[in-house]
Amino acid sequence: MEIDLGTKKHQLINGAVHNDHRGTVAYVNDFNMSPIKRMYTITHTSTTVVRAWQAHKIEAKYFKCTKGRFVIAIVPIKDWNTPDVNSKPEIFILQADKNQVLCVPKGHANGFKALEANSELIVFSDQDLDSAKNDQYRFDQDLWMDWSKKII
Numbered sequence: 001m002e003i004d005l006g007t008k009k010h011q012l013i014n015g016a017v018h019n020d021h022r023g024t025v026a027y028v029n030d031f032n033m034s035p036i037k038r039m040y041t042i043t044h045t046s047t048t049v050v051r052a053w054q055a056h057k058i059e060a061k062y063f064k065c066t067k068g069r070f071v072i073a074i075v076p077i078k079d080w081n082t083p084d085v086n087s088k089p090e091i092f093i094l095q096a097d098k099n100q101v102l103c104v105p106k107g108h109a110n111g112f113k114a115l116e117a118n119s120e121l122i123v124f125s126d127q128d129l130d131s132a133k134n135d136q137y138r139f140d141q142d143l144w145m146d147w148s149k150k151i152i
């Protein structure tokens, strides 16, 4: 099944793993990367750092944890000037040993923190850097989530 990346709904795409005498192939066959224009990685050396909230009207993002574990939250934004303080974030745990890609469609804010020191995310974007620069919306990290609460 191929995932429709044009959808307005976030999606968690599950991959799988093949092991044999040569080693391991970890794959996410349903992640169609044709819309991707750019990739980068983010490493959090500490579990106390919160990177939130960054939001995009037109940019879709795809997150894959390549080391450690992250808690990542996403919130749909309707009013970009006065976002709804009562919106409820959807929360995901991404971990390197679970082969999953989280697709966050345009129109959402994302925020995250590492659950283990030195955790790393790889991020894929469907916008080049120039478009992304004009599509950056930042909101206070204390909006929507109490990041100090134990999540799992």
Ligand SMILES: Cc1cn([C@H]2C[C@H](O)[C@@H](COP(=O)(O)OP(=O)(O)O[C@H]3O[C@H](C)C(=O)[C@H](O)[C@H]3O)O2)c(=O)[nH]c1=O
Pocket (backbone or CB within 6 Å): 038, 039, 040, 042, 051, 054, 055, 061, 110, 123, 129, 132
């Ligand atoms: C992402 C990126 C950044 N940079 C430069 C631009 C800045 O001088 C510096 C730090 O970037 P920024 O402050 O935008 O990083 P974050 O606050 O983590 O935000 C980034 O990752 C979160 C999850 C988002 O959702 C943002 O859209 C994305 O910009 O790296 C580049 O030159 N190329 C890139 O692709």
